[in-house]
Amino acid sequence: MTYQQTFEALADPTRRAIFEKLRSGPCAVAEIAQHQPVSRPAVSQHLKVLHSAGLVDAKQVGTRRYYSVRREGLSELRKWVDSFWTDILENYASHIRKQMEKYNG
Amino acid sequence: MTYQQTFEALADPTRRAIFEKLRSGPCAVAEIAQHQPVSRPAVSQHLKVLHSAGLVDAKQVGTRRYYSVRREGLSELRKWVDSFWTDILENYASHIRKQMEKYNG
DNA sequence: TTTGTTGGTAAGTCATTACTTACCGTAAGT
DNA sequence: ACTTACGGTAAGTAATGACTTACCAACAAA
Numbered sequence: 138m139t140y141q142q143t144f145e146a147l148a149d150p151t152r153r154a155i156f157e158k159l160r161s162g163p164c165a166v167a168e169i170a171q172h173q174p175v176s177r178p179a180v181s182q183h184l185k186v187l188h189s190a191g192l193v194d195a196k197q198v199g200t201r202r203y204y205s206v207r208r209e210g211l212s213e214l215r216k217w218v219d220s221f222w223t224d225i226l227e228n229y230a231s232h233i234r235k236q237m238e239k240y241n242g
Numbered sequence: 243m244t245y246q247q248t249f250e251a252l253a254d255p256t257r258r259a260i261f262e263k264l265r266s267g268p269c270a271v272a273e274i275a276q277h278q279p280v281s282r283p284a285v286s287q288h289l290k291v292l293h294s295a296g297l298v299d300a301k302q303v304g305t306r307r308y309y310s311v312r313r314e315g316l317s318e319l320r321k322w323v324d325s326f327w328t329d330i331l332e333n334y335a336s337h338i339r340k341q342m343e344k345y346n347g
Numbered sequence: 348t349t350t351g352t353t354g355g356t357a358a359g360t361c362a363t364t365a366c367t368t369a370c371c372g373t374a375a376g377t
Numbered sequence: 378a379c380t381t382a383c384g385g386t387a388a389g390t391a392a393t394g395a396c397t398t399a400c401c402a403a404c405a406a407a
Contacts, residue, residue: 140258141255141258144249144252144253144258145253147249147253148249148250148252148253149364149365150246151365151366152365153245153246153249160326160329160330160333161329161333162333165383165384166383166384166385167382167383167384170384175365175366175367176366176367176368177383177384178366178367178368178369178384178385178386179365179366179367180384181384181385181386182365182366182385182386183365184385185385185386199374199375199382199383200373200374200375200382200383200384201374201382201383201384202383202384202385206326206330208330208331208334211323211326211327211330212327214323215323215324215327218316218319218320218323219320221265221316222316222317222320224265224266225265225311225313225316226313228265228266228267229313254394254395256395256396257395270353270354271353271354271355272352272353272354275354280395280396280397281396281397281398282353282354283354283355283356283396283397283398283399284395284396284397285354286354286355286356287355287356287395287396288395289354289355290355290356304352304353304403304404304405305352305353305354305403305404305405306352306353306354306404307353307354307355348407349406349407350405350406350407351404351405351406351407352403352404352405352406353402353403353404353405354401354402354403355400355401355402355403356399356400356401356402357398357399357400357401358397358398358399358400359396359397359398360395360396360397361394361395361396361397362393362394362395362396363392363393363394363395364391364392364393364394365390365391365392365393366389366390366391366392367388367389367390367391368387368388368389369386369387369388370385370386370387370388371384371385371386371387372383372384372385372386373382373383373384373385374381374382374383375380375381375382375383376379376380376381376382377378377379377380377381
């Protein structure tokens with residue numbers, strides 16, 4: 138459940154499509170696979186990757202497994218991007234400041 | 243400059259390390275390479291990927307090329323994560339609502 | 348003009364990975 | 378008990394990609 142796993146998980150187009158599908162709510166494997174151009178086992182493998190990255194959770198109901206987005210996983214990614222964003226704004230500001238000093242004394 | 247390219251770019255650990263290095267400000271290629279366990283050409287290749295993903299910009303000064311984080315690129319990623327996050331919270335809220343209705347009438 | 352520094356590109360190699368089919372376990376319906 | 382639906386795992390393959398060394402172009406200093 139590191140940033141590494143998060144980005145690797147979301148880097149694959151099929152996997153991100155699956156993740157996007159779960160955006161609208163929990164879904165069983167067979168139904169997810171219906172909307173994808175790959176076989177069901179491939180979808181299972183992708184879900185495994187998403188799961189070990191902490192991005193999805195599964196709930197067994199009968200023979201079905203309902204996968205859903207795991208909020209904590211998404212939150213981690215959000216934190217990384219936000220802290221990066223803050224840093225960049227900060228550094229950009231200080232860069233401008235230096236430029237100003239250069240010309241104003 | 244699609245989400246695809248963004249995630250692919252950030253999925254590689256070396257490439258993300260380079261990107262993180264640029265978090266603190268612009269930097270020339272040779273200096274970036276010094277802090278990485280790979281060769282300078284490898285760093286060049288990574289920078290090319292980051293650039294075509296719209297995540298970094300370059301500014302030539304003499305023989306040196308100073309790379310820096312491109313705010314718009316980061317902003318795009320931030321938008322994606324935020325919209326996803328909003329959707330998930332929304333879905334979670336409506337799920338709770340349904341649970342309530344189930345028990346309260 | 349030559350020499351050194353910086354950095355992008357080319358070509359080749361090795362490892363990773365996304366996919367397939369085949370298979371098996373488990374739960375539900377008849 | 379038998380059959381059908383669901384879904385995870387195994388094994389093999391083909392493609393992608395991250396790395397290396399060798400090379401070349403551009404600018405700077407001597």
